Amino acid sequence: MQGLPESTMQPADVCIVGAGAAGIVLAVELVRQGKRVLMLEGGGPGIEDASQEPYRSEITGLPHNGVHIGRFRAKGGTTTRWGGQILELDDADFTAREWVPGSGWPFPKQELAPYYARAIALEGLARATLSDEAVWRELNLQSPFFTELEPFFSRWCPEPDFSRLHRNLLENSSQVDLWLHANAIALVREGPKILGVKTRTLSGIETIFRADRFVFALGGIESCRFFLQPEEAEKPWNRSGLLGRHFQDHIIAPAATLEPLNAATFHNIFDNIFHRGFKYQPKLRLSPSVQAQQRTLNVAAMILYKGDTEAIAGQLKITARKLLGGKWRQASSSELFALLRHSPLLARQIYRYSVKHRAYVAPRSRIELGVHTEQDPLSRSSITLSETRDSLGMLRTRLDWHVSNNEIDSIRAFVKVAQRSLSSIARVVPDPDLDSYDRFRLKCGDNYHHMGGMRVSSSPSDGVVDLNLRLHGMENGYVCSAAVYPNSGFSNPTHTLLALAVRLADHLSPI
Ligand SMILES: Cc1cc2nc3c(=O)[nH]c(=O)nc-3n(C[C@H](O)[C@H](O)[C@H](O)COP(=O)(O)OP(=O)(O)OC[C@H]3O[C@@H](n4cnc5c(N)ncnc54)[C@H](O)[C@@H]3O)c2cc1C
Incomplete structure (x- = not known):
């Protein structure tokens, strides 16, 4: 898409910036509740090198792979490449443990119980x-x-790819207006009220989108980067000074x-x-x-099984899944050749899968x-800004990760x-x-699980968003991202994020 023509839809009730895991689930729930939703997605219909460019970051601490290869800027966001593994946080993750400084959430796990249950259905696991x-x-x-x-x-x-799982909503709903290549670069605001979001395409075309309320679902690292940009001289959401601090991965x-x-x-x-x-x-x-x-x-x-045969078996599984899932264009010729060459191994995998209902494990x-x-909730890892700018003109991420x-x-x-x-x-x-x-x-490696940096808190003095995920000091701006996690347990983070997205939809659509 070259430019951003005028939207033909009625003014939106809610503008969601970011059509990844959280943005899509939030949109599904808002539409179900009768809302008109405007979605602004920075990437295109699939993964593109040019759209990934703004994710190039400076690393100052330990090597951190996920900042570069663990997030995807496209319709569907990182679900276009993630594993799709679902796990709740533990009860204890929500409670303050006296031996873990900074631990605990400002609400108990019971608060999320009904939303976890609704998230399961939205993940295709009903x-x-x-x-x-x-x-x-x-x-x-x-x-x-x-x-x-x-x-x-x-x-x-x-079906881990949410752009496919929720394709009907994204492509056919008259209540959803989805714009691709619409990279949010700045807020347009009057004091505590956001009036619009300014977007820029990679070719430089700028547009301002307006709505009553705005939800930023940009991913863990990118949410911090967006709200750190220096063009917002006064940052009411950062009175605590905690924006970008205590970053955590698993x-x-x-x-x-x-x-x-x-x-x-x-x-x-x-x-x-x-x-x-x-x-x-x-x-x-x-x-x-x-x-x-x-x-x-x-x-x-x-339990991890390692070895040459195990590596080949793992690759065959990925190729077979692409073919069975109709993503055959994503399979390279060398992958298809490997499938033929190792067909006896593939047959053993299929037998174990379909007859024994267990994964194949190579002998020896x-x-x-x-x-x-879990990382320390008050980790010394942080997200700040580099001095260099990306192709959209925004200051890049500087990630300082520690173990x-x-x-x-x-x-x-x-x-x-x-x-x-x-x-x-x-x-x-x-x-x-x-x-x-x-x-x-x-x-110790990172796990592509980007959490912390915009802690949820009841008071503006010790966090960045309030209990409804609204930016402290703002009237109509929300963050729906694992950046809000005060501590992160060991569980894969997205199920909890989706439970938070469903909870946020209810908050934005009171009955
Ligand atoms: C290989 C891999 C495997 C993983 N496996 C698992 C797993 O099994 N289980 C699990 O829980 N987690 C897993 N994760 C992590 C999981 O993918 C993320 O936790 C999840 O996608 C976060 O959702 P999100 O909506 O916050 O971010 P994303 O899904 O990344 O979506 C953010 C969206 O915002 C858009 N965006 C960003 N900036 C802008 C902007 N300025 N303007 C407009 N749009 C913007 C992006 O293009 C993107 O579409 C995995 C990650 C990877 C890479």
Whole structure:
């Protein structure tokens, strides 16, 4: 699209900036409640190099992959490439833990319970089995029990790309007006009231869009960057000075290897499950009582199978999924060739999937305990602005990401507990670098989960948005992004974000 012709729709009730996970779910709910919605999306219909350019950032702390390869600027946002793994935060994540400074949300988890339930349907998981106990029962398997670790499942969206899942709304609803290549670059405001959002295309065409209320659903890092821009000299939302501070990701690290004592028992417990069209991934979390006793952050782990055959099998699965999902154009000729060349392996995968309802695991794979860990809620990581400007004229992100000794101590505690708790099914051998902060820190990766920087709080003095996600000091501007999380547990963040989006829709559409 070259320019932005005038909108033909009636003035919108709500303008949503960003058509990614949160923006799309919010739009679905608002339309259901009879609202007229204007959506402004910076990217195009698919991923384009030129649209990704504004995401190029300066990195000053530890290497952080996700700032460059973990977010996508296109219709559907990062759901065009994400895994689609769904998990609630724990009860304890919402409570202040006296041994974790800055922890707790300003409301309990019960506040989100009805919205989590509605988010499940919007993720395409309404017919999935939602009780872990029932999943084991339906498979005729005993649910596992460990003394200090709690087994649980994450669930995976069957259609992860929200631009496809909610295509009908985005393309056919008369209540939605979606503009692509409409990059928000500034607010037009009169004191605490936002009158409009100024957008710019990559070719430089500027337009101002007006609405009654504005929701910024730009992704975790980009939400902070947008509200940090210096053109807004006075920033009522940042009286706390916390904008961009305490950025958090989930650390992912191979903390130990596992040697099963009995292969069949081990694979029954830990191999991914495919049941009635849905995928369930078995995981382990540190029990809340152990966290309190050992004063750790919240840590969980999954079982990772590594090896050459495992890598090929993983790639075949991705290609097969593209073909089955009708995304055959995304499959390269080398991927298609690999599918033919490794057809016996593919056949074994299909057998295990369709007959045994479990993931295929290559014999002799190395088995790793991959931990994913909460970061300190008052982390010293931050999002600030670089001195260079992007192709839209905005100052770029400067990301300073750190992994603290406290976070590594929590991983160490998890591995010690796993050695005891799993002793009846596997020998757990800690990673040799785990006893050195410096060496293990280099093995800690980020997980493309961008949280914090715009903390939700009841008072403007200790956060950036209020309990309804409205920017402190503003009348009609809201942020719907994981940037608002005060602390982040270990759970994949998007399910909670979507629950917040549904809750925000109810707030914007009171009955
Ligand atoms: C490979 C990968 C796997 C992942 N797997 C999981 C997983 O399994 N489970 C999970 O919970 N999370 C996962 N994530 C993270 C997940 O994708 C994000 O948490 C989620 O997409 C965040 O939703 P969002 O709406 O905040 O941001 P996005 O989905 O990124 O959407 C933001 C939208 O805003 C638009 N935008 C940005 N700036 C502007 C602007 N100035 N003007 C107009 N539009 C703008 C963008 O183009 C984009 O469409 C994964 C991420 C990656 C990369």
